[in-house]
Amino acid sequence: MRRLMAPFISLMLALGLFAVGAEAADKIRAVTTTTDLKALTEVVGGDLVDVDSLARGSQNPHDLEVRPSLMIKVRRADLLILNGLELDGWAEVVIQGANNPNVIPGAPGRVDASQGIMVLEVPTSRVDRSMGDVHPVGNPHYTVDPGMAPAITANILGGLARVAPQHRSVFERNRTQFLGRLDEAMTRWSALLEPFKGGKVVVDHNMWPYFLTRFGLVQAGSIEERPGIPPTPTHLVNLIALMKAEHIKVVVMVPWADQKLAERVAQEAGAKAVTLANAVGALKGTDTYIDMLDYNVKTLAQALR
Numbered sequence: 212m213r214r215l216m217a218p219f220i221s222l223m224l225a226l227g228l229f230a231v232g233a234e235a236a237d238k239i240r241a242v243t244t245t246t247d248l249k250a251l252t253e254v255v256g257g258d259l260v261d262v263d264s265l266a267r268g269s270q271n272p273h274d275l276e277v278r279p280s281l282m283i284k285v286r287r288a289d290l291l292i293l294n295g296l297e298l299d300g301w302a303e304v305v306i307q308g309a310n311n312p313n314v315i316p317g318a319p320g321r322v323d324a325s326q327g328i329m330v331l332e333v334p335t336s337r338v339d340r341s342m343g344d345v346h347p348v349g350n351p352h353y354t355v356d357p358g359m360a361p362a363i364t365a366n367i368l369g370g371l372a373r374v375a376p377q378h379r380s381v382f383e384r385n386r387t388q389f390l391g392r393l394d395e396a397m398t399r400w401s402a403l404l405e406p407f408k409g410g411k412v413v414v415d416h417n418m419w420p421y422f423l424t425r426f427g428l429v430q431a432g433s434i435e436e437r438p439g440i441p442p443t444p445t446h447l448v449n450l451i452a453l454m455k456a457e458h459i460k461v462v463v464m465v466p467w468a469d470q471k472l473a474e475r476v477a478q479e480a481g482a483k484a485v486t487l488a489n490a491v492g493a494l495k496g497t498d499t500y501i502d503m504l505d506y507n508v509k510t511l512a513q514a515l516r
């Protein structure tokens with residue numbers, strides 16, 4: 212199988228090169244690893260960029276299958292925007308296969324969107340990756356917290372302005388307008404969740420500490436024993452006991468985790484399970500960054516009622 216893949220990849224890359232020649236050359240071609248970063252790059256870049264995401268919104272962003280089609284996307288990119296914090300470690304394999312000098316480590320067309328983010332849950336002792344923990348350098352799910360958008364869009368703006376310095380003022384204006392809209396929405400979201408301050412929820416995958424903390428909510432436990440590691444029966448028994456003891460009424464699920472298990476845990480504990488959008492486009496009605504937040508805040512507020 213591996214022997215057959217090499218010529219196939221070469222052929223696909225050659226086709227990719229031809230396609231570049233035929234494409235309109237005036238737009239900046241940006242590739243992001245996740246749909247959250249795609250949405251935020253589109254608001255900063257506006258009409259000047261063409262953005263493609265390697266992962267789809269409903270996919271588990273920790274674990275993407277590296278396919279030649281992803282390498283072709285990166286091969287054509289002027290700008291590559293990564294989540295960082297080892298969420299999208301698979302992208303390194305894609306980048307190697309793409310052989311695009313614009314986006315190799317240290318190149319101006321490469322952006323780590325996590326630069327300057329205050330990272331939560333940084334391990335105090337060395338985490339052994341062989342144990343399977345998928346958050347070895349801290350929690351990488353900062354993009355679902357709207358309070359992180361100013362920092363993320365600043366990093367994106369920096370990258371865009373490096374590859375197209377003549378458009379810097381346009382990017383700055385786009386970003387300022389977006390952050391204004393986000394501020395208005397933030398007031399609305401804070402008001403919706405205000406009555407539930409201090410409220411506790413249980414999650415399936417540990418991806419909500421930034422989001423929950425922003426709105427004064429508490430993640431009391433997770434179904435996965437450690438991120439990426441399925442629970443033992445003992446862990447589930449303890450979790451259900453905790454939920455009963457602390458009257459935790461909500462289990463937050465993501466579309467790509469084991470929803471049957473989350474629903475069973477919720478049922479045993481007398482709670483309800485709700486699905487939140489783990490990324491832009493993960494669920495119907497979550498196709499922009501602000502729509503995703505609207506959906507998540509409203510769904511959570513309703514469940515906590």
Ligand SMILES: [Zn+2]
Nearest residue numbers: 345417418438
């Ligand atoms: Zn995770």
